[in-house]
């Protein structure tokens with residue numbers, strides 16, 4: 001067991017105006033299975049890069065372990081998987097490789113195939129296994145779930161549970177719960193370490209927020225009362241002061257004394273008020289405000305928006321899955337569930353009117369307006385305002401939605417290529433929420449999105465009931481919003 005100690009860490013990107021970390025202090029044990037959480041753009045990936053020594057910073061990071069990062073950049077993907085293994089973990093014995101692959105339910109014949117021919121999920125598993133075979137290294141695992149289907153997430157989560165000595169960044173609640181024993185959270189104003197899994201952390205955090213909210217309400221009430229009292233006192237003291245110069249014989253000395261006393265009282269109320277305000281600013285420091293999102297779906301004039309009858313998408317003349325039959329009805333939220341590579345994105349592309357090769361019968365309602373969130377964010381470049389204009393969406397509405405999803409105003413001045421992964425995905429979701437459509441087609445919308453916004457989107461869907469069809473491997477999300485699940489079986 002050894003410790004990683006972080007002392008007075010302060011960091012900002014050379015091109016950024018904001019400090020990502022400011023005088024941060026905490027320590028973690030290298031034996032832990034540590035879940036690392038926090039809203040998008042709070043600096044999780046940045047912190048992992050600081051551990052790796054990629055950037056200069058102020059303060060101290062002390063540790064005696066060597067860090068490895070996932071996703072590991074494989075230089076030449078045309079090499080055989082066995083050679084990639086040797087590159088990542090030269091010391092490992094073959095039997096160890098085979099053992100890890102069997103834990104991860106990967107067939108050992110992948111070793112003899114070029115690495116690029118492995119599915120994204122298989123590549124993730126192989127690299128994780130290889131990295132864990134480097135003894136004594138401490139693993140920094142940054143969002144491994146994004147290419148994993150639901151079953152693969154279960155397998156990898158169970159695999160990580162057997163291991164120790166890693167930091168895992170993930171926004172998938174069930175995945176985290178399956179494998180971590182401590183949580184490191186970047187909150188609004190501090191960084192904290194807690195024992196337990198994600199659900200335990202979340203229950204505590206909510207309790208703390210409720211407590212802070214109640215304290216805040218009490219303080220607000222007492223400030224209101226003090227303000228009223230101060231106003232009354234100042235009106236009285238003005239009146240008394242004015243009566244000093246009234247007509248008739250009066251004791252000016254007595255009245256002057258009385259008015260001075262009242263002024264003093266008003267002053268002391270003001271001081272108390274100031275103190276109460278200060279106390280208030282210490283509270284609510286970590287409160288995550290999650291404002292409600294809105295969407296304006298267009299009503300479609302018939303009950304059925306689209307229908308699939310024995311549809312099979314094809315690749316190079318090969319069928320990719322067993323025939324799929326279902327209808328998309330008004331108000332339904334349909335989840336497509338299936339393994340990586342089973343043709344889910346191809347089915348969604350049919351709904352987008354894109355030409356893909358398929359067999360079977362497919363029909364789409366006439367003049368159907370569809371809003372689409374694609375899986376990939378790599379095309380996002382430049383400023384948000386130009387993006388809004390190019391996509392003909394209302395810029396102020398677009399930015400208001402992003403603010404609700406925890407974007408700060410400083411973020412609007414940055415170019416999208418400098419956004420964190422989750423911030424990029426939020427851009428695509430906000431665009432879709434700005435669009436009035438009959439049908440919302442979302443392809444893995446939650447990849448990289450933080451947990452609060454996942455819940456925010458769940459609430460939105462349940463409140464406005466847009467007609468939707470989506471692919472999403474986050475089980476908690478699917479359970480919360482889907483009205484129907486269509487299973488796609490690989491051929």
Ligand SMILES: Nc1ncnc2c1ncn2[C@@H]1O[C@H](COP(=O)(O)OP(=O)(O)OP(=O)(O)O)[C@@H](O)[C@H]1O
Nearest residue numbers: 013040041042043044045046418419420421422423
């Ligand atoms: N190369 C860069 N140059 C300038 N700013 C950057 C750069 N990379 C990230 N940032 C900014 O630093 C902040 C933290 O980004 P980081 O990628 O560390 O967040 P994160 O917590 O990993 O988010 P996510 O959950 O979305 O992955 C963000 O505001 C982002 O815009």
Ligand SMILES: [Mg+2]
Nearest residue numbers: 044045420421
């Ligand atoms: Mg990140």
